[in-house]
Amino acid sequence: MALRDALSADGTNIVYRAGGPADARPLVLLHGWSANLRCWGSAADDLAARFRVIAVDLRGHGYSDVPAVGYDDPKNWAGDVAAVLAAEGIESGAVLLGWSYGGIVLSDYLTAYGTGAVAGVVYTGSMANIGRDVPGAATGIAMEQAIPGVFEESAGRAVRAFGAFGNANTGPGADKGVDAQRLFGASLATPPAVRKALFYRTVDNTETLRALDIPVLVLHGTADPVVPIENGRYIAEAVPDARASFWEGAQHGLFIEDRPRFVAEVSEFAESL
Template sequence: MAIRETVSSDGTTIVYRAFGNPDARPLVLIHGWAQSSRCWGDDVVDALAQRYRVIAVDLRGHGYSDVPAAGYDDSANWAADVDAVLSAEQITAGAALLGWSYGGLVICDYLAAHGTGAVDAVVFVGAITSIGRGEAGGAVGAAMKAAIPAAMAEDPAVAVRALGSFGAALTGPLGDGAGRGAWSQALFGASLSTPPRVRSALFRRAASHDDLLRALAVPALVLHGTADTVVDVSAGEHAAALIPHATASYWEGCGHGPFVEDPERFVGEIDAFLSSVGERVPVGENTAGAITS
């Protein structure tokens, strides 16, 4: 594993971790709101790195990346951050972008600005693809609605209670002996370590990417838990219905963190999808296939 950094277009330093064979297909992991590149868990990253050149990014304001004073409401900045990482790694073709939660929105920001020249597949995991009032691709669930605005509070007592309520939503049941208790604490710690002003700023923007999804010329996997209370499953269904060549996998009873609830299945589905990606498909009629289990 190598820890690297690059500088985005506005001078923000973006830190990322690189794993696996540098000659393998690049798989760029983009985490969600108030998380970091460590959210995926070591076992998931290690398993993916057996097949792919895994690049796990700390978004601006998160993890070890810089925390600029402003600019979180500008889609161009998020697009530039992803582009800076790809450029630093000299990736010009064949990359797969995988975004969890808010990471799906960041992928769309990048594609809207830079197109698919460097990308041949995208994966949306419990993701939003748009944000703003009335955007179906940004539909949030009951846990997120209940946590806002307390999760953005400066008062630690208020923020801890709100962010703590996310635990089961991110990890699923904790009493099955699967080590989710430690994982839950790590995710909770990442949320608390993300500055309150950043947690708040990420929601103070509007971006509609429906037209982008309708014209997306690369294959996409939409993976979403049917019991997701952070990003409602309807957001995933909306994306899958728009993307011309999409595969939709809806995990029955799963919450917001499929890679936490069933890491082996998660890695298997990502691998199966990426292994199936060949020539680019033309934009046309939606050919989404849905898997529910």
């Protein structure tokens, strides 16, 4: 998969990785808070066997630019997704898949740009809204325990705070330790100021969800300690054409916890559009 970049509306350079058949349906992967385009692990490669997979580094993360301000503006996040679609010449038929915070980003895009370029949406361990007292934006116990320590510039304090996530991103299996460490490393590599800035905004995309004219798939673990399953249920109940798959006992990173099931359910949805 080749690294490419696109210039967003506010001048931020957004880096992404593209691979898979050029004539296949585009599948745009938007990672979560304090992660990067490598978070998907082998799931991205599996999906690239069938789809044109585009894994994005969100602004402030990975190889993308790290602007000093602007993380509280939904139009910036929306513009980032629009820039990547434009750079790849995608005008219709795309599937947007957001994990965790990535679900907010794709919702920002849908609010600003509509569904003209999009055939379907997947929310996995995600929410569409953010902010205190905003519906569908509850914070899980692992995140509550990690904040505010994860905003610390002190490496020692930040590492201890991230420890509150435990196995949340990979599930309890001992064989996922390498993946867990990779994700912890990505989190620590994200600048502390960015980690903090992403939480200091309030967005309610509920009306966008209610007006969607495309199918939506919601994947969510019932034991997710980062983004509570109530947020996934909120999306499923708001969207007119929603399909929900709630994984009993699963946690936050479904694409790592049970990669074959994740790839199968996403593939079945995308191929049904």
